[in-house]
Amino acid sequence: MNTTPEALISEAQRILLICHVNPDGDAIGSLLGMGWALRKMGKQCVLACSDPVPPTYHYLPGSETVTSEPQGSFDLVITLDASDLRRVGPVYTSLDLSGVPIINIDHHITNVGFGTVNLVDPQATSTAEVVLALLRRLGVELDQTIATCLLNGIVTDTRGFSTPNTTRRAMEAAITLMDAGAPLAKVTDQVFNRRPLAEVRLWAEALRTVRLEGPIIWAEITPAMRLACGFTDSGDAGLANFLITANEADIAVVFNQQADGKIDVGMRAVPGVDVSAVALEFGGGGHPQAAGFSINGSLPEVRERVIAALKQAWLEQNDSS
Numbered sequence: 001m002n003t004t005p006e007a008l009i010s011e012a013q014r015i016l017l018i019c020h021v022n023p024d025g026d027a028i029g030s031l032l033g034m035g036w037a038l039r040k041m042g043k044q045c046v047l048a049c050s051d052p053v054p055p056t057y058h059y060l061p062g063s064e065t066v067t068s069e070p071q072g073s074f075d076l077v078i079t080l081d082a083s084d085l086r087r088v089g090p091v092y093t094s095l096d097l098s099g100v101p102i103i104n105i106d107h108h109i110t111n112v113g114f115g116t117v118n119l120v121d122p123q124a125t126s127t128a129e130v131v132l133a134l135l136r137r138l139g140v141e142l143d144q145t146i147a148t149c150l151l152n153g154i155v156t157d158t159r160g161f162s163t164p165n166t167t168r169r170a171m172e173a174a175i176t177l178m179d180a181g182a183p184l185a186k187v188t189d190q191v192f193n194r195r196p197l198a199e200v201r202l203w204a205e206a207l208r209t210v211r212l213e214g215p216i217i218w219a220e221i222t223p224a225m226r227l228a229c230g231f232t233d234s235g236d237a238g239l240a241n242f243l244i245t246a247n248e249a250d251i252a253v254v255f256n257q258q259a260d261g262k263i264d265v266g267m268r269a270v271p272g273v274d275v276s277a278v279a280l281e282f283g284g285g286g287h288p289q290a291a292g293f294s295i296n297g298s299l300p301e302v303r304e305r306v307i308a309a310l311k312q313a314w315l316e317q318n319d320s321s
């Protein structure tokens with residue numbers, strides 16, 4: 001079908017917006033920012049995610065409206081920060097959405113282009129940046145609410161404007177959002193400097209499991225640890241980002257076992273090392289320096305397979321450089 005996001009949005013009345021499972025700050029910020037903008041255009045919107053909004057992002061306006069059980073019928077679906085349709089989880093399959101067009105808004109190099117329209121820009125630091133460009137095309141005037149949500153996405157995915165893909169364009173996008181009233185210092189403080197005590201306790205448990213194998217540092221999170229710490233979120237509490245700060249490591253991995261037995265594998269790499277191909281090999285996706293996938297199996301078995309694949313990838317990348 002030869003259509004545009006503008007045309008699909010202008011024809012739609014009731015729009016379902018969905019971000020990826022285990023949402024991060026870009027997923028939630030893009031979801032909320034896009035939702036507020038569409039409401040400003042007079043559209044009815046339902047904002048959905050298969051998992052709860054992490055407490056870190058509860059400060060964002062509208063975060064309490066995100067549901068894991070959207071009801072009713074929709075004439076348009078917009079996915080945010082999801083590289084394939086499985087990545088939005090059961091929220092999508094729980095509804096009969098056959099024949100409903102999809103606008104796929106994302107920035108993952110591994111995006112498979114599953115939408116009716118695909119707004120995928122791998123040069124963008126964040127999906128929030130892609131949303132901002134779309135809002136310009138739609139002629140939506142930014143306000144403080146939209147801008148704060150989108151800045152939350154940029155700040156999270158660039159880790160405070162520190163990742164190698166933080167371009168002039170990303171900085172300009174942030175300035176545009178600040179001009180519209182987004183409070184950079186507050187957003188940065190919320191994203192990086194505030195966390196529930198349960199998260200600190202989970203780190204204490206998980207850090208006991210840390211091992212270094214060659215260039216790879218890894219740790220595990222189990223459902224028992226989460227329970228013991230009162231940690232209700234399903235994510236890794238930022239542990240992979242912390243592990244990759246170890247000088248001795250080129251690659252960091254967190255094996256995060258979920259209540260249903262599945263293991264979410266989150267990987268990070270130092271600049272110059274790429275873990276996205278290994279994520280794809282295991283059915284996931286991501287970026288060169290941050291990628292992941294979800295897999296069935298026991299912790300020791302999954303660990304062995306993943307570490308072997310990462311060692312192999314690391315050796316190949318170091319051979320050719």
Ligand code: AMP
Pocket residue numbers: 022024081083087240265266267283284285286287290291292293294
């Ligand atoms: P995380 O370690 O969960 O923060 O994820 C790091 C990066 O990998 C993010 O860009 C995610 O979008 C991507 N990613 C993580 N898990 C998956 C998955 N199961 N499928 C596709 N991409 C994933």
Ligand code: MN
Pocket residue numbers: 020024026027081
């Ligand atoms: Mn994300």
Ligand code: MN
Pocket residue numbers: 026027081107125126127157
């Ligand atoms: Mn993102």
